[in-house]
Amino acid sequence: MKSKYRLLSALMILLSCSAAAFFFSAFDRQIETVYGDNTRDAIFEIKKTFLQHTVQNQIARIDAARQRHAGLAIARLEEKSALLETFPSGNREEFIAFFRECFRDGTVWTAALWDPAAGAVLHDPKGLLRKGFPGTPDGGEFRDFSAWKIVDFRGLRAFFGISRAAADEAVKKEIASEIHASRFPFDSYIWVNEVVNFDGGLNYAIRRVHPNLRDTEGAFLSTETRDVKGNRPYLTELEGVKKDGRIFFTYFFKRKDSEEISEKLTYAELYRDYNWIVAMGIHLDDIFASIGEANEESGTTSGRLIVLFLLLMVALLGISDLILLFLEGKVHGESRKGLEDELNRDPLTGAFSRRAGETEMARAFHSFTKGALPPAIVLFDIDRFKEVNDTFGHDAGDAVLKEVVRTVLRNVRTTDRLFRWGGDEFLLVAEGLKAENALPVAENIVKRVSEHAVSVGGHSIPVTISVGIAFFRDGDRGYEDALKRADRALYRSKSGGRNQANMEE
Numbered sequence: 001m002k003s004k005y006r007l008l009s010a011l012m013i014l015l016s017c018s019a020a021a022f023f024f025s026a027f028d029r030q031i032e033t034v035y036g037d038n039t040r041d042a043i044f045e046i047k048k049t050f051l052q053h054t055v056q057n058q059i060a061r062i063d064a065a066r067q068r069h070a071g072l073a074i075a076r077l078e079e080k081s082a083l084l085e086t087f088p089s090g091n092r093e094e095f096i097a098f099f100r101e102c103f104r105d106g107t108v109w110t111a112a113l114w115d116p117a118a119g120a121v122l123h124d125p126k127g128l129l130r131k132g133f134p135g136t137p138d139g140g141e142f143r144d145f146s147a148w149k150i151v152d153f154r155g156l157r158a159f160f161g162i163s164r165a166a167a168d169e170a171v172k173k174e175i176a177s178e179i180h181a182s183r184f185p186f187d188s189y190i191w192v193n194e195v196v197n198f199d200g201g202l203n204y205a206i207r208r209v210h211p212n213l214r215d216t217e218g219a220f221l222s223t224e225t226r227d228v229k230g231n232r233p234y235l236t237e238l239e240g241v242k243k244d245g246r247i248f249f250t251y252f253f254k255r256k257d258s259e260e261i262s263e264k265l266t267y268a269e270l271y272r273d274y275n276w277i278v279a280m281g282i283h284l285d286d287i288f289a290s291i292g293e294a295n296e297e298s299g300t301t302s303g304r305l306i307v308l309f310l311l312l313m314v315a316l317l318g319i320s321d322l323i324l325l326f327l328e329g330k331v332h333g334e335s336r337k338g339l340e341d342e343l344n345r346d347p348l349t350g351a352f353s354r355r356a357g358e359t360e361m362a363r364a365f366h367s368f369t370k371g372a373l374p375p376a377i378v379l380f381d382i383d384r385f386k387e388v389n390d391t392f393g394h395d396a397g398d399a400v401l402k403e404v405v406r407t408v409l410r411n412v413r414t415t416d417r418l419f420r421w422g423g424d425e426f427l428l429v430a431e432g433l434k435a436e437n438a439l440p441v442a443e444n445i446v447k448r449v450s451e452h453a454v455s456v457g458g459h460s461i462p463v464t465i466s467v468g469i470a471f472f473r474d475g476d477r478g479y480e481d482a483l484k485r486a487d488r489a490l491y492r493s494k495s496g497g498r499n500q501a502n503m504e505e
Contacts, residue, residue, distance in 0.1 A: 044265075047265065047282055048248060048265070048267065050282075051188075051248075051265070051266070051267035051280045051281070051282065052246075052248075052267050052269075054184070054190065054280050055190065055267055055268070055269050055278050055279065055280050056269065057414065058175075058179070058190055058278055058280075059269060059271050059278055060409075060410050061175070061178070062171065062175055062271060062274075062276075062278075064410060065171045065174055065175060066167075066168070066171050066273075069146070069167050069170055069171050070146055070147065070167065073146045073147035073162040073167055074147045076147075076162065077147050077148070077149050077160070077161070077162070080102055080103070080160060081149060081151060083102060084098075084099065084102065084151075084153055084158070085153075087153075089154065092154070092156075095153070095154065095156070096113060096122050096123060099111070099113050099123060099153075099158065100123055103160055106125060106126070107166065108162060108166050109160060109161075109162065110126050110128065110145070110159075110160070110161050110162075110163055111123065111125075111158070111159065111160040111161075112124040112126075112128045112129055112158070112159045112160075113156055113157070113158045113159075114129060114156070114157055115155070115156055115157075116156075116157050117155065122156065128159065142161075143164075144163055144164055144165070145161040145162065145163055145164055146161075146162050146163065146164045146166070146167035146168075147161060147162050147167075148160070148161025148162075149161065168274070172208070172274070175192075175209070176192075176208070176209045179191070179192065179209050179211065180209070180211055180214070182211075184280075186282050186283065186286040187255055187256040187257075187282075187283065187286065188280060188281060188282045189211040189212060189256060189280065190209075190211075190278065190279070190280045191207075191209055191210040191211065191212070191278075191279055191280075192208045192209040192210075192276050192277065192278050192279070193205045193206065193207055193208060193221060193234075193237075193276070193277045193279070194206045194208045194274065194275055194276055194277075195238070195270075195275045195276075195277060196275070198238070198242060198275075200223035200234075200235060200238050201222065201223060201224070202220075202222045202224065203220040203221075203222065204220075204221065204222065204223050204234070204238065205220070205221045205234070205238075205277070206218060206219070206220055206221070207219050207220075207221055208276065211256070212254075212256045212257070221234055222234065223235035223238055227251045227252040227253065227261075228252045228261055229251075229252050231251045231252065233249065233251035233253075233266075236249045236251070237249065237266075237268050237277060237279070238277075240268065241268060241269065241270040241277055242270075245269065245270050245272075246267070246268065246269040246270065247267070247268055248265070248266070248267050249266055249268075250263055250264060250265050250266065250284070251263070251264060251266070252264065253281070255283060262283045262284070262285050263283065263284045263285070264281040264282065264283050264284065265281060265282055265283075265284055266279055266280065266281035267279065267280055267281070344356040346420040348398060348401060348402065348420075349401050349402050349405040349420055350402075350405060351405050351418045351419055351420045351426060352417060352418065352419045352420070353419065353420060354419060354420060354421050354422060356419060357417075357419030357420075357421060357427050357429070360417060360419070360429055361377075361427075361429065361479040361483070362479060364429060364431070364472075364479065365472060365476070365478060365479040365482075368472045373432065374471045374472035374482075375429050375430055375431045375432070375433065375471075375472075376428075376429075376430040376433040376435075376438040376441075376469060376471060377427070377428075377429060377469065377470050377471065377472075377479075377482050377483065377486050378427070378428035378429075378430060378438070378442055378445075378467060378468075378469050378486070379421070379425070379426075379427055379428075379467070379468045379469075379470075379483065379486040379487060379489075379490050380425070380426055380428070380442075380445075380465045380466060380467040380468070380490065380501075381423075381424050381425040381426070381465065381466060381490070382400060382401070382404060382424040382463065382464075382465055383463075383464045383465060383466055383494075383498040383499060384498075385397065385400070385423075385424040388400055388461060392456060392457070392459055392461060395456065396454070396456040396457070396459070396461060397424075399454050399456050400454050400461060400463055401424060403452060403454045403463065404426075404449055404463060404465065405418065405420075405426070407445075407448050407449050407452050408426070408428065408445055408448075408449070410448070411444060411445050411448045412428065412430065412441075412445070413430070415430075415431060415432070416428060416429065416430045416431070416433075417429050427483075435471060435503075438469050438471075438503060439469060439501060439502075439503050442467045442469055442501035442503075443500075443501050445465075445467070445501075446464070446465055446466075446467055446499060446500060446501050449463055449464060449465050450462070450463070450464045450465075450499055464498055464499035465499070466490055466493035466494050466498050466499065466500060466501075467489075467490065467493055467500070467501035467502070468485075468486040468487060468488065468489030468490030468491070468492070468493060468501070468502055468503075468504065469486060469489055469501065469502070469503035469504065470482045470483070470485035470486035470489060470503070470504045485504035486504065488504055489502040489503055489504040490502070
């Protein structure tokens with residue numbers, strides 16, 4: 001009887017072990033599927049955000065380059081005007097020859113010289129005066145010029161300017177060089193197509209910049225072009241930017257520096273001033289390669305756990321469900337935490353949230369205690385922000401907050417991180433920024449913010465910020481000590497008249 005009981009017990013244990021192992025295996029596969037799907041979706045969305053932000057940052061750099069070149073054009077005009085003023089009084093023919101020599105570079109300059117009293121044209125290589133431009137001091141159309149001047153010299157009248165086309169060509173060359181020199185992970189890169197016919201068809205666009213196909217830059221493109229699966233990516237891209245100004249789409253294209261073709265996720269956005277479609281893509285097999293490796297490792301680990309479970313069934317049978325629940329909760333908890341950390345941003349301004357900032361500051365201070373160089377801690381707020389809300393309303397205040405964030409992000413490095421610390425107060429953490437450079441960088445940000453008034457409801461609202469800067473010190477007990485010093489420096493900026501930056505030594 002005892003032997004039968006033992007046999008029955010062994011049989012029951014064996015059956016229980018087999019059933020539990022079967023359900024454990026099935027349940028583990030289900031967990032792996034759910035986890036894999038959730039992770040896949042999360043990484044896909046993160047990569048989409050990466051593509052969109054990278055393209056939009058590139059477009060912001062195009063705007064910045066145009067503003068910079070416009071400023072250079074004005075400076076060059078002033079230099080030429082000053083140079084002409086230095087010519088000594090005397091022979092008129094010598095002055096005319098000197099004028100021609102000053103503007104002999106016709107690829108950059110457009111210049112004309114005439115005698116208003118005699119109605120005589122003295123120099124007009126591009127025929128501006130024959131077109132009636134600028135026939136009178138206040139006449140003519142100037143929108144084709146990035147910068148221009150009409151001045152009088154010794155009874156003669158002169159026009160000289162830099163055409164918008166020449167200025168834009170310089171910007172385009174600069175941006176092309178920048179894109180070619182840029183490096184991104186996963187063989188990704190930015191490219192630019194210039195649309196010449198928004199109706200599509202043959203030769204609808206020109207490939208302007210393409211790091212993967214540099215030998216084809218300048219070639220015409222067609223919306224009839226198909227990939228290996230029969231998709232028409234150029235048509236899809238054109239229709240998307242025509243409708244919404246931007247689009248996410250997929251197609252098949254060869255990998256960088258390879259003939260291998262795989263599916264590619266792409267974000268494209270239209271830069272209307274140049275009719276440029278600025279785009280960036282990443283191959284989907286790169287996105288999911290790490291997930292596949294993780295799933296393979298998970299499968300191997302699961303198999304070992306099942307064998308161990310079979311061998312130790314008697315000891316583990318009672319707690320197996322708890323282990324499974326614990327593992328499931330841990331896996332999904334880590335997944336959710338990772339997503340929250342990646343997407344933890346202030347919904348209004350797009351800056352990172354204070355919670356993310358506190359985590360970043362704690363991490364940076366820990367690195368500092370281990371010997372790393374301290375980051376620059378830049379604390380700033382908006383001057384008289386309460387008056388903006390009280391006078392123009394909270395919608396205007398929100399617009400001011402968003403514009404300040406956009407301006408700051410355009411004038412810092414992509415490695416710098418901006419956090420909304422609370423209300424109208426923000427924290428910028430700049431790794432690797434030396435103390436001697438911190439104040440000039442902050443003063444540049446103050447200047448750039450003050451240059452951008454915010455238009456709301458017909459009102460132009462001037463905006464300035466006050467800034468305080470600090471660094472970690474050896475005697476600090478936590479990052480809060482450096483924040484207090486930055487706050488004191490910020491108070492000095494406020495009490496010193498606002499619209500300035502100070503640093504706590």
